[in-house]
Amino acid sequence: MVEDGDTPVRVLHVSQPNAGGVAVYIGQAVREQRARGWEVAVACPPGGDLPARCAAAGVPWFSWKAGRAPGPRVLLESLSLRRLVKGFEPDVVHLHSAKAGLAGRLPGRPRGTPTIFQPHGWSWLAATGAQDALSRWWERLAARWSDALVCVGLGELRDGVRAGVRGPYRIVRNGVDRRLFRPADAAARLVARTRLGLPAAVPLAVCVGRLTRQKGQDVLVAAWPAVLARCPTARLAIVGDGADLDLLRRAPTAGGVLFAPASREPADWLSASDVVVLPSRWEGLSLIALEALAVGRSLVGSDVPGIAEVVRPGVGALVPADDPAALAAAVAHRLLRPAVAEREGRAAAAASAGYDLGRTLALLASVTREVAALRDHRCSGGRCPDDRCFDDRCFDERCLDDRFFDGVALDCDLLDCDLLAADAPDADAADGGALGTGAAAGPVPNSSR
Structure with a gap:
């Protein structure tokens, strides 16, 4: 009309x-x-x-x-x-x-x-x-x-x-469509994990996006052993398809990494997570970052335009791009301290109103x-x-x-x-x-x- x-x-x-x-x-x-x-x-x-x-x-x-x-x-x-x-x-x-x-x-x-x-x-x-x-x-x-x-x-x-x-x-x-991406509490997290066949209680980091150099999943994979050294029960889900899939699969990770195919609507993966990781080398303005905000999840992302604009103080952490050590420390900090991630998630859900x-x-x-x-x-x-x-x-x-x-x-x-x-x-x-x-x-x- x-x-x-x-x-x-x-x-x-x-x-x-x-x-x-x-x-x-x-x-x-x-x-x-x-x-x-x-x-x-x-x-x-x-x-x-x-x-x-x-x-x-x-x-x-x-x-x-x-x-x-x-x-x-x-x-x-x-x-x-x-x-x-x-x-x-x-x-x-x-x-x-x-x-x-x-x-x-x-x-x-x-x-x-x-x-x-x-x-x-x-x-x-x-x-x-x-x-x-x-x-x-x-x-x-x-x-x-x-x-x-x-x-x-x-x-x-x-x-x-x-x-x-x-x-x-x-x-x-x-x-972000806040009708599709809504704040997900502990009950919604459990439902999402059940749908996806994931363990109910493990600390879970999720990274969603095309598997390419731009998105920086290689940096996250390189950081993962250091995350496990701090939080041995942690799991990482890398969700997406792309040219780097085989390269990422071959990289040493020390375990705990799940590769899942691209999802047209990733709300379940975001809801299932404790922290969403955005290790991109560049972005315009990351849609997955906005979707994670709306679901109410703590975000750890590269300090690059298009992510830094979204990950403001109180909703997560920014780390230098291409820095596995800094990325590992920020992710592990939130997986080990669920109260921190929950507090940042609540702030993220409130911040998403600015991106209607x-x-x-x-x-x-x-x-x-x-x-x-x-x-x-x-x-x-x-x-x-x-x-x-x-x-x-x-x-x-x-x-x-x-x-x-x-x-x-x-x-x-x-x-x-x-x-x-x-x-x-x-x-x-x-x-x-x-x-x-x-x-x-x-x-x-x-x-x-």
């Missing part, structure tokens, strides 16, 4: 990841947008669970055969995508993650259609050496063909600005409507005459602390560090704010859970 004042919009979402956190996010977004009466479709490779999520939402799915990594086929993938855009004729093309961002903006907006790019983790985070430099150069260039750069958290925005990506940034923080999915999707719809309105007002020549924000004055990273957003969208002329040094409300009140290239008020790390 179309909301009051909500003109229907036709949106094509494009993604190379067809599973994991990006697929969850897109599935949630298209369901909500279709409920608004919008015409929505998704283009992604066959396989994974994203096509099934589209079918469940009554949303058309188009097969877009794109590989995960960049390479010689990217031009063919770009041409294939442009044919889909021509056929569907959307008001907005919404590109999710690095590969869609590459194919969908090479060499410019597809058929001049207003375009949103949402990195879900910037492309250079997975790159090294020359590929790192090339990824940063590309994102700087491609930003000029983006009508909105949607970041899922403040940390992701900071990373983009520090890398020199200048563009019409919007923050739309990830959210309904608000996230409403903000995303608002940004999409604003971008769609550009369709009939496209400036020629790439940049409009009133684009005023391509100078570094507007992007001094010293300004980008948690005081940056004050609940209203800021035009670039207001981005002055002296002004922003004044106290301002918490950044949580400012999702949806605009930053960048004349925005009006109002390779390939694909993030997963």
Whole structure:
């Protein structure tokens, strides 16, 4: 049903990841947008669970055969995508993650259609050496063909600005469906363990996510013997599928490790846990972290953007990325002291109210409507005459602390560090704010859970 004042919009979402956190996010977004009466479709490779999520939402799915990594086929993938855009004729093309961002903006907006790019983790985070430099150069260039750069958290925005990506940034923080992920008390923990066939009383750490270098399960496996040395009865469940499964299985762990296949809805695993571990090397804004918050679980995570934004004091602990000793100490501390984990879990459940999915999707719809309105007002020549924000004055990273957003969208002329040094409300009140290239008020790390 179309909301009051909500003109229907036709949106094509494009993604190379067809599973994991990006697929969850897109599935949630298209369901909500279709409920608004919008015409929505998704283009992604066959396989994974994203096509099934589209079918469940009554949303058309188009097969877009794109590989995960960049390479010689990217031009063919770009041409294939442009044919889909021509056929569907959307008001907005919404590109999710690095590969869609590459194919969908090479060499410019597809058929001049207003375009949103949402990195879900910037492309250079997975790159090294020359590929790192090339990824940063590309994102700087491609930003000029983006009508909105949607970041899922403040940390992701900071990373983009520090890398020199200048563009019409919007923050739309990830959210969690608190109807599906609810606080789980001791009785709910026992029920979840019974369903999963787990012992009722053992101290249990759980790590959920794709088994890849990004997610850092190798660091957790390396830390596990030190956890067992402190807490010999502890168990670890690593839940997920991915390229690193065989490598992780072969690693010495001293026992107590269970590998479980990916779960489309991981609420039972989170409910069964005493502590949830997030050893990622990088994140956009971790969905599994938000889901763990909502279930009411203590979190131990890497001190990286996208996790540090969620794991605030009182809900768990942050440790340096790639540090098995520090990770082991933080996990063992909570497994040995259930009262600490329970107290942090209660604080986590309360904190989850700040990440409500309904608000996230409403903000995303608002940004999409604003971008769609550009369709009939496209400036020629790439940049409009009133684009005023391509100078570094507007992007001094010293300004980008948690005081940056004050609940209203800021035009670039207001981005002055002296002004922003004044106290301002918490950044949580400012999702949806605009930053960048004349925005009006109002390779390939694909993030997963």
